[in-house]
Amino acid sequence: MNPCDSHTSCHNRAMLQNAFFNAIKVKSRLFREESGSNVIEFALILPVLAVMLFGVIEMALFMFVSSLVEGGIREATRFGITGQPGTAATRAESILQVLEDHTAGMIDMSKASIDMVIYPSFDEAGQGEKLTDETTAASCNDTFADGKCFVDSNGNGVYDGNASGVGPGGSNEIVLYTFEYDWPLTMGAAVENVLKVLEPSSTFFSDGTIPIAVSVAVRNEPF
């Protein structure tokens, strides 16, 4: 039997169909408009999210490198106190080699600074004016007096402090190792600016780098 035999039932069915298709049209239009505004909102927030995400990755990387450096310095000084010559030309170079081997290539050693300064006691380690690596008057770029090349902070022309020399030290001597490196931010300026917004007064970040500084004082073994 044809369902449209009765005029009324066919009319009702047509109305229902129209209402159904209209509802779908309205719904799809609404959906399109909603998804359009979602896209705009996402586009607006994406740069912020991206910088935050990279900031988190950057800080994680920095912490990873910091812990590598701390571990590397520990291994290097452990090697240093034994007095072993190592495979490099000098003991100091062998100690640096140990540090480089333990930092997984994350540190550009040519830009890192590592000082080894010999002191008579742990109390005096790190006290006084900064001794530099040069050992002769001719090679000294700072002030040279009493057989030492140093940074004359108070400008009196003499060395103030008790450091007895530079280098990995001899038997039983106390050596202060100071490592400094400016870790370059991968995202550079963008991350730096975001971090500065979070901590405006901080001088922690400068020129797209974060400083890593580690100091360790050890007493050499009787070798």
Ligand SMILES: [Ca+2]
């Ligand atoms: Ca001085």
